Amino acid sequence: MKKRIDLTGRQFGDLTVLGKAETKQKGRFWNVKCVCGNELVVKQSDLKNQVVTNCGHEETAVKEVKKAAPKKAKAPAKKTSKGTGHVGxxxxxxxxxxxxxxxxxxxxxxxxxxxxxxxxxxxxxxxxxxxxxxx
The missing domain is CATH 3.30.160 (Double Stranded RNA Binding Domain)
Structure with missing residues:
Protein backbone atom coordinates (compact mmCIF):
# COMPACT_ATOMS: atom_id res chain seq x y z
CA MET A 1 0.00 0.00 0.00
CA LYS A 2 1.25 3.47 -0.85
CA LYS A 3 2.46 5.65 1.98
CA ARG A 4 0.30 8.76 2.33
CA ILE A 5 2.21 12.04 2.01
CA ASP A 6 1.50 14.71 4.62
CA LEU A 7 1.62 18.15 2.97
CA THR A 8 0.78 20.07 6.18
CA GLY A 9 2.91 23.21 6.44
CA ARG A 10 4.25 23.01 2.88
CA GLN A 11 4.11 26.04 0.57
CA PHE A 12 2.77 25.83 -3.00
CA GLY A 13 3.02 29.26 -4.65
CA ASP A 14 0.96 31.64 -2.47
CA LEU A 15 -0.78 28.75 -0.69
CA THR A 16 0.22 27.19 2.64
CA VAL A 17 -1.26 23.79 3.49
CA LEU A 18 -3.12 23.80 6.83
CA GLY A 19 -4.21 20.15 6.93
CA LYS A 20 -6.18 17.37 5.27
CA ALA A 21 -9.71 18.30 4.19
CA GLU A 22 -12.68 16.04 4.75
CA THR A 23 -14.70 15.85 1.52
CA LYS A 24 -17.04 13.36 -0.11
CA GLN A 25 -15.25 13.76 -3.44
CA LYS A 26 -12.84 11.12 -4.65
CA GLY A 27 -9.16 11.97 -4.15
CA ARG A 28 -6.99 13.70 -1.54
CA PHE A 29 -7.96 17.26 -0.66
CA TRP A 30 -6.20 19.80 1.56
CA ASN A 31 -7.26 22.92 3.43
CA VAL A 32 -4.94 25.74 2.35
CA LYS A 33 -4.50 29.40 3.27
CA CYS A 34 -3.47 32.02 0.73
CA VAL A 35 -1.10 34.90 1.55
CA CYS A 36 -4.08 37.25 1.24
CA GLY A 37 -5.86 35.40 4.07
CA ASN A 38 -8.43 33.41 2.07
CA GLU A 39 -8.86 29.74 2.94
CA LEU A 40 -9.94 27.11 0.43
CA VAL A 41 -9.92 23.38 -0.29
CA VAL A 42 -7.64 22.17 -3.10
CA LYS A 43 -7.02 18.73 -4.62
CA GLN A 44 -3.56 17.31 -3.84
CA SER A 45 -2.68 16.73 -7.51
CA ASP A 46 -3.51 20.36 -8.34
CA LEU A 47 -1.14 21.55 -5.60
CA LYS A 48 1.72 19.23 -6.55
CA ASN A 49 1.37 19.93 -10.29
CA GLN A 50 1.10 23.71 -9.63
CA VAL A 51 -2.30 23.93 -11.30
CA VAL A 52 -3.48 26.01 -8.33
CA THR A 53 -0.92 28.38 -6.79
CA ASN A 54 -3.20 31.05 -5.28
CA CYS A 55 -6.85 31.64 -4.40
CA GLY A 56 -7.49 33.78 -7.46
CA HIS A 57 -6.92 37.09 -5.68
CA GLU A 58 -5.82 40.24 -7.45
CA GLU A 59 -2.03 40.30 -7.73
CA THR A 60 -1.82 44.02 -6.86
CA ALA A 61 -3.46 43.45 -3.46
CA VAL A 62 -0.73 41.01 -2.43
CA LYS A 63 2.42 42.73 -3.71
CA GLU A 64 3.49 43.93 -0.26
CA VAL A 65 3.16 40.44 1.19
CA LYS A 66 5.25 39.01 -1.64
CA LYS A 67 8.03 41.56 -1.05
CA ALA A 68 8.58 40.02 2.39
CA ALA A 69 9.32 36.59 0.90
CA PRO A 70 10.95 36.89 -2.55
CA LYS A 71 10.89 33.79 -4.74
CA LYS A 72 13.25 32.59 -7.40
CA ALA A 73 11.89 33.21 -10.88
CA LYS A 74 11.34 30.08 -12.96
CA ALA A 75 13.18 29.89 -16.24
CA PRO A 76 10.81 29.92 -19.22
CA ALA A 77 10.18 26.50 -20.72
CA LYS A 78 12.37 25.69 -23.69
CA LYS A 79 10.82 24.17 -26.77
CA THR A 80 13.38 21.43 -27.17
CA SER A 81 13.07 17.72 -27.53
CA LYS A 82 14.91 15.24 -25.33
CA GLY A 83 18.00 17.39 -24.77
CA THR A 84 19.04 17.94 -28.38
CA GLY A 85 18.31 21.66 -28.32
CA HIS A 86 16.28 21.44 -31.52
CA VAL A 87 12.50 21.35 -31.84
CA GLY A 88 11.24 18.12 -33.41
Whole structure:
Protein backbone atom coordinates (compact mmCIF):
# COMPACT_ATOMS: atom_id res chain seq x y z
CA MET A 1 0.00 0.00 0.00
CA LYS A 2 1.25 3.47 -0.85
CA LYS A 3 2.46 5.65 1.98
CA ARG A 4 0.30 8.76 2.33
CA ILE A 5 2.21 12.04 2.01
CA ASP A 6 1.50 14.71 4.62
CA LEU A 7 1.62 18.15 2.97
CA THR A 8 0.78 20.07 6.18
CA GLY A 9 2.91 23.21 6.44
CA ARG A 10 4.25 23.01 2.88
CA GLN A 11 4.11 26.04 0.57
CA PHE A 12 2.77 25.83 -3.00
CA GLY A 13 3.02 29.26 -4.65
CA ASP A 14 0.96 31.64 -2.47
CA LEU A 15 -0.78 28.75 -0.69
CA THR A 16 0.22 27.19 2.64
CA VAL A 17 -1.26 23.79 3.49
CA LEU A 18 -3.12 23.80 6.83
CA GLY A 19 -4.21 20.15 6.93
CA LYS A 20 -6.18 17.37 5.27
CA ALA A 21 -9.71 18.30 4.19
CA GLU A 22 -12.68 16.04 4.75
CA THR A 23 -14.70 15.85 1.52
CA LYS A 24 -17.04 13.36 -0.11
CA GLN A 25 -15.25 13.76 -3.44
CA LYS A 26 -12.84 11.12 -4.65
CA GLY A 27 -9.16 11.97 -4.15
CA ARG A 28 -6.99 13.70 -1.54
CA PHE A 29 -7.96 17.26 -0.66
CA TRP A 30 -6.20 19.80 1.56
CA ASN A 31 -7.26 22.92 3.43
CA VAL A 32 -4.94 25.74 2.35
CA LYS A 33 -4.50 29.40 3.27
CA CYS A 34 -3.47 32.02 0.73
CA VAL A 35 -1.10 34.90 1.55
CA CYS A 36 -4.08 37.25 1.24
CA GLY A 37 -5.86 35.40 4.07
CA ASN A 38 -8.43 33.41 2.07
CA GLU A 39 -8.86 29.74 2.94
CA LEU A 40 -9.94 27.11 0.43
CA VAL A 41 -9.92 23.38 -0.29
CA VAL A 42 -7.64 22.17 -3.10
CA LYS A 43 -7.02 18.73 -4.62
CA GLN A 44 -3.56 17.31 -3.84
CA SER A 45 -2.68 16.73 -7.51
CA ASP A 46 -3.51 20.36 -8.34
CA LEU A 47 -1.14 21.55 -5.60
CA LYS A 48 1.72 19.23 -6.55
CA ASN A 49 1.37 19.93 -10.29
CA GLN A 50 1.10 23.71 -9.63
CA VAL A 51 -2.30 23.93 -11.30
CA VAL A 52 -3.48 26.01 -8.33
CA THR A 53 -0.92 28.38 -6.79
CA ASN A 54 -3.20 31.05 -5.28
CA CYS A 55 -6.85 31.64 -4.40
CA GLY A 56 -7.49 33.78 -7.46
CA HIS A 57 -6.92 37.09 -5.68
CA GLU A 58 -5.82 40.24 -7.45
CA GLU A 59 -2.03 40.30 -7.73
CA THR A 60 -1.82 44.02 -6.86
CA ALA A 61 -3.46 43.45 -3.46
CA VAL A 62 -0.73 41.01 -2.43
CA LYS A 63 2.42 42.73 -3.71
CA GLU A 64 3.49 43.93 -0.26
CA VAL A 65 3.16 40.44 1.19
CA LYS A 66 5.25 39.01 -1.64
CA LYS A 67 8.03 41.56 -1.05
CA ALA A 68 8.58 40.02 2.39
CA ALA A 69 9.32 36.59 0.90
CA PRO A 70 10.95 36.89 -2.55
CA LYS A 71 10.89 33.79 -4.74
CA LYS A 72 13.25 32.59 -7.40
CA ALA A 73 11.89 33.21 -10.88
CA LYS A 74 11.34 30.08 -12.96
CA ALA A 75 13.18 29.89 -16.24
CA PRO A 76 10.81 29.92 -19.22
CA ALA A 77 10.18 26.50 -20.72
CA LYS A 78 12.37 25.69 -23.69
CA LYS A 79 10.82 24.17 -26.77
CA THR A 80 13.38 21.43 -27.17
CA SER A 81 13.07 17.72 -27.53
CA LYS A 82 14.91 15.24 -25.33
CA GLY A 83 18.00 17.39 -24.77
CA THR A 84 19.04 17.94 -28.38
CA GLY A 85 18.31 21.66 -28.32
CA HIS A 86 16.28 21.44 -31.52
CA VAL A 87 12.50 21.35 -31.84
CA GLY A 88 11.24 18.12 -33.41
CA UNK A 89 14.53 16.26 -33.01
CA UNK A 90 14.99 13.69 -30.26
CA UNK A 91 17.89 11.53 -29.17
CA UNK A 92 17.40 7.76 -29.22
CA UNK A 93 19.80 5.49 -27.32
CA UNK A 94 20.14 2.07 -28.94
CA UNK A 95 22.46 -0.88 -28.28
CA UNK A 96 24.18 -0.06 -31.56
CA UNK A 97 24.72 3.58 -30.54
CA UNK A 98 23.01 6.94 -30.46
CA UNK A 99 20.60 7.90 -33.25
CA UNK A 100 18.51 11.03 -33.82
CA UNK A 101 14.83 10.97 -34.74
CA UNK A 102 13.14 13.86 -36.60
CA UNK A 103 9.39 14.55 -36.40
CA UNK A 104 7.04 17.34 -37.41
CA UNK A 105 3.39 17.99 -36.57
CA UNK A 106 1.19 18.82 -39.57
CA UNK A 107 -2.54 19.50 -39.19
CA UNK A 108 -2.46 17.98 -35.70
CA UNK A 109 -0.84 14.76 -36.87
CA UNK A 110 2.74 13.77 -36.05
CA UNK A 111 4.84 12.80 -39.09
CA UNK A 112 8.03 10.78 -38.66
CA UNK A 113 10.73 12.19 -40.92
CA UNK A 114 13.34 9.52 -40.28
CA UNK A 115 16.07 8.30 -37.96
CA UNK A 116 19.57 9.63 -38.59
CA UNK A 117 23.13 8.84 -37.51
CA UNK A 118 24.03 12.47 -36.76
CA UNK A 119 22.24 15.37 -35.13
CA UNK A 120 23.04 17.59 -38.12
CA UNK A 121 21.26 15.23 -40.54
CA UNK A 122 18.16 15.12 -38.33
CA UNK A 123 18.08 18.92 -37.94
CA UNK A 124 18.48 19.36 -41.71
CA UNK A 125 15.58 16.96 -42.36
CA UNK A 126 13.42 18.82 -39.83
CA UNK A 127 14.24 22.22 -41.42
CA UNK A 128 13.52 20.89 -44.91
CA UNK A 129 10.16 19.53 -43.72
CA UNK A 130 9.32 22.88 -42.07
CA UNK A 131 9.91 24.66 -45.39
CA UNK A 132 7.88 22.06 -47.29
CA UNK A 133 4.87 22.02 -44.94
CA UNK A 134 4.77 25.77 -44.19
CA UNK A 135 4.09 26.72 -47.81
Missing amino acids: VSKVELKSGTRYKANISVDGKNKHLGTFDTLEEAVAARQEAEEQYRQ
